[in-house]
Amino acid sequence: MVDSSGSWRDAYKGMSSDNVxxxxxxxxxxxxxxxxxxxxxxxxKKAGASGLRAGSGGYSYLLEPLWWIGMITMIVGEIxxxxxxxxxxAILVTPLGALSxxxxxSLAHIILQEKLHTFGILGCALCIVGSVTIVLHAPQEQDIDxxxxxxxxxxxxxxxxxxxxxxxxxxxLIVQFIPLYxxxxxxxxxxxxxxIGSLSVMSVKALGIALKLTFSGTNQLGxxxxxxxTVIVLMCVIxxxxxxxxxxxxxxxxxxxxxYYVMFTSLTILASVIMFKDWDRQNGTQIFTELCGFVTILxxxxxxxxxxxxxxxxxxxxxxxxxxHLLLRIxxxxxxxxxxxxxxxxxxxxxxxxxxxxxxxxQTKQLEEDLEAIPxxxxxxTLRS
Numbered sequence: 001m002v003d004s005s006g007s008w009r010d011a012y013k014g015m016s017s018d019n020v021x022x023x024x025x026x027x028x029x030x031x032x033x034x035x036x037x038x039x040x041x042x043x044x045k046k047a048g049a050s051g052l053r054a055g056s057g058g059y060s061y062l063l064e065p066l067w068w069i070g071m072i073t074m075i076v077g078e079i080x081x082x083x084x085x086x087x088x089x090a091i092l093v094t095p096l097g098a099l100s101x102x103x104x105x106s107l108a109h110i111i112l113q114e115k116l117h118t119f120g121i122l123g124c125a126l127c128i129v130g131s132v133t134i135v136l137h138a139p140q141e142q143d144i145d146x147x148x149x150x151x152x153x154x155x156x157x158x159x160x161x162x163x164x165x166x167x168x169x170x171x172x173l174i175v176q177f178i179p180l181y182x183x184x185x186x187x188x189x190x191x192x193x194x195x196i197g198s199l200s201v202m203s204v205k206a207l208g209i210a211l212k213l214t215f216s217g218t219n220q221l222g223x224x225x226x227x228x229x230t231v232i233v234l235m236c237v238i239x240x241x242x243x244x245x246x247x248x249x250x251x252x253x254x255x256x257x258x259x260y261y262v263m264f265t266s267l268t269i270l271a272s273v274i275m276f277k278d279w280d281r282q283n284g285t286q287i288f289t290e291l292c293g294f295v296t297i298l299x300x301x302x303x304x305x306x307x308x309x310x311x312x313x314x315x316x317x318x319x320x321x322x323x324x325h326l327l328l329r330i331x332x333x334x335x336x337x338x339x340x341x342x343x344x345x346x347x348x349x350x351x352x353x354x355x356x357x358x359x360x361x362x363q364t365k366q367l368e369e370d371l372e373a374i375p376x377x378x379x380x381x382t383l384r385s
Contacts, residue, residue: 019141091134
């Protein structure tokens with residue numbers, strides 16, 4: 001680590017050119033991915049207006065050019081994210097993924113007219129502040145001249161122990177816990193995604209470095225280690241996406257997204273610290289500041305997703321408050337022994353409001369009393385007959 005007695009000027013030497021490239025690619029990735037959700041949703045709405053909606057099992061969106069533009073935009077964003085890992089450390093690139101959530105929420109508010117709660121705006125601000133904090137204090141990327149150097153880092157005892165622990169924990173979750181708790185506990189599916197995801201990022205970074213060196217004139221495709229990393233990437237990504245889809249299909253997206261982001265990012269940073277020794281080149285102050293920035297991003301992400309439910313609750317609450325509906329339960333006649341059933345039907349009444357006259361309140365109260373008297377009157381009629 002950097003000597004704690006060293007001067008601040010020595011500790012903060014600015015971002016290297018590779019870190020700047022990785023930062024630009026990561027920001028571009030967030031922009032493309034965040035915008036792609038909006039474009040695809042516009043395409044889905046347009047396709048649903050003329051055919052069977054995707055949510056109902058339709059595939060008319062495949063004929064909609066707007067949806068394909070969104071899909072291509074997302075692919076470009078993922079390629080940029082892949083390339084970012086080749087230039088900058090994972091501790092810089094991975095947390096910046098939260099910016100795509102901000103871009104998506106902001107564009108949805110502007111373009112799709114989806115309401116963004118005040119606390120959602122605060123969540124966006126927290127994510128931006130946390131991202132800036134991490135960017136300013138991120139460690140410098142190592143100078144790696146061969147994929148063999150990455151392989152040596154990946155085969156050190158510390159990372160081998162981490163990889164074995166991750167694979168073992170994922171197998172236990174898949175074999176023991178998913179059959180029992182997969183449909184009731186969101187942490188089971190997300191645990192598998194996050195554990196395997198941390199290994200996939202390390203493999204993606206190794207493969208990205210190999211391709212970067214190859215394109216710069218130092219061919220790395222002749223090394224078997226490059227192809228081993230490629231196979232690991234494919235296996236990890238397939239497993240990760242499989243269980244992430246199961247989590248999204250089983251649980252609310254507003255619950256899955258923030259929890260997955262927290263676990264995936266935390267384990268990825270841990271894996272990067274172990275494999276690439278990111279924190280060995282930093283002092284305690286820099287590490288603590290990075291952690292504070294990361295916690296700030298987590299807080300903003302949770303706040304942004306939580307306000308999604310708040311907006312939904314407010315829109316549902318307006319049905320009874322702002323629209324002035326009064327919900328009353330009327331006992332429903334049945335052929336049971338008492339002549340009446342326990343359940344009832346809902347009667348929605350438009351409440352009349354007047355600040356000058358108390359008549360609407362009296363009328364409402366009288367109506368409630370009349371409705372409550374209906375079962376008694378029917379019961380008296382039955383006894384008389």
